[in-house]
Amino acid sequence: MKIEQFEYKPLAHYSYILISDGEMAIIDPERNPMHYYAYAKANNATIKAVFETHPHADFVSSHLQIHEETGATIYNSEKLGADYPHQPFDEGNSIKIGKATLGAINTPGHSPDSITIVAKEGDQTVLFTGDTLFIGDVGRPDLREKAGKMQAKRQVLAEAMYQTIQEKFTHLPDDAIVYPAHGAGSLCGKSMSDANSSTLGNERMGNWAFKKQTKEEFVDHLLDSQPFIPSYFGYNVDINKTGAATLRKALAAVPFKMGATAKGVIVDVRSESDFKKGHLQGSINIQATSEDSKFETWLGAIVQPEEKFSLVIDKPEDLEPMLERVAKIGYERQLQTVLTLAKESLLKMKPLDLQDFKQHPDKYTIVDIRNQSEINEGKFFEQALEHPLNELRETANKIPTDKPVVVHCAGGYRSAAGSSILESELDGVTVFDLSEDVNEFKK
Structure with a gap:
């Protein structure tokens, strides 16, 4: 059994290929399937199956395109209610890919329709855990509360995650390899490790979710301080439930x-x-x-x-x-x-006089566009107004316009977006981007 991991860094997304005896399965594919096809060609393998561990919120999957272009069967939980051609893959179901046997465990928590795929060949056990079990963390349970047409309450899913961690992995060996669908930087969890894989034994020892605790303690920790939910997440769940166009x-x-x-x-x-x-x-x-x-x-x-x-x-x-x-x-x-x-009719943005800003910060309205969880950990400027970037287009009209505005984030990338939004939304107001100079003000 040969496993290949593919990473798409901007979304911290991992997808996988499993090959055994000339047959191939793809797990949680990204939107463009061509590199999976190239891998199949290079390894003289036939694509037989494509698995969706759940309908992803943060990216659009190519499962339907792969089915249409290769004839591979799509497997996912029947609880998903998929609108595309598929075979149910829940506890009790299994298929053969070459000499490997792939089975399913229903692992609700991140979503009610999440599954973990258990692949076995000889003495080797591999777990494709989707967004259920990450390295050092578990998937957040609040994405389905207001996300698209497939809603579920965060409290219910958090409690389901507790049961999943307590019960669903107990029969599996410590040396089972854990391959999640995301790593550090994904908004599908809050405290993932930089590692791209682990073993179940290591997670049992080091992952907070496996520590001895009450259901209430687990749920409180899981629901506390989750990052913001981008607007597109529910939209992607619905696209993935239907299947994206080629x-x-x-x-x-x-x-x-x-x-x-x-x-x-x-x-x-x-x-x-x-x-x-x-x-x-x-x-x-x-x-x-x-x-x-x-x-x-x-x-x-x-x-x-x-x-x-x-x-x-x-x-x-x-x-x-x-x-x-x-x-x-x-x-x-x-x-x-x-x-x-075109070269004509373009607007320019004025640079900030950094020395004047340092000497007379009261002459400016300072806007902090970091995420609320970042702001809660400490502000760089006590007088800064809090307007997280994901909400800024809606809250810009609440920002005072009697002074020039200085926008900052944590390192400069987001403040370029934030300052450009305010330049558009605040008529007649000079807007400055503090950009990377924010590093001079960190305590």
Whole structure:
């Protein structure tokens, strides 16, 4: 049994391939399945199955596309209520992939329809735990409370997670390898390890969820201080329940224009420095300047599902990779056009006089756009107004406009987006981005 892990860093997402005796299964695939196909070709393997441990909230899966293009059977819990062709895969069900036997454990907690896939061949046991069991943590139980059409109360799911951890893994050996669907940086949990795998024995010793505790203690800890929920999460649950369109067809429908302009909601993915030198009025600067940037998360947190928007890129060769990044969260459906900028009619953003700000901070309205959990741990400026970035478009009208505004986050990436939002929303007010200079004010 050969296992290959694939990582998509911006969403801290892990997907997997399992190969045994020339047959292959794919677990929790990302939106573009081509690298799984390439791996199958390189290993002379036939794709027989694709598994969904649950309908993911933070990314769009390619399970339906894989089924349509390879004939592979989709397996998921019947509790999911999937609208695509599939075979139920719950406790008591199992299939063979080559010489490996794959079975299911129903492991509710993150969602009511979560399963863990148990793969065995010889003495080897591998667990694909989805968003149930992470390395050092368990999946958050609050994503289904207001998420899309498949709702469940966080208290009920937190209690279900307690039962899952207490009961569902007890028959499995300590040397079983744990492969989760996410790692550190994902918003599907709050305290995940940087490690990309573990053993069940190590988790029993080191993961807080396995420690001896009452149900009340477990639930209180699990529900406490979970990170914010981006707007797109419920939308992605519903897409994954139905099955996403084939990626090639979806992206082909998006128009591209050179040297153009746009109106309405505009997302500019260029670097902060390029954006400040010249941008379209109303643009939001969500940078996608590196392969690791959290572009998808913040696109889906700032722009609402179904909300139409245009995308500004730096150069034509950025078109295909940016379209694919937008499609990771299913937002290609609402993308009206992708464009490079014309040189005329662009706005510039004034740089902050840092020395004046240091000497006279009372001359400015300071806006802290970090997540509420970060703000609760301590403020950099006591007088700063709290406006988390994911809420800023809705709360901007509450910010006083009698002084210039200085926007800060924790390191500079988010403040580029936040300052651009306020520049658009606060008419006649000078808005500054503290950017990386915020590091000079950390205590």
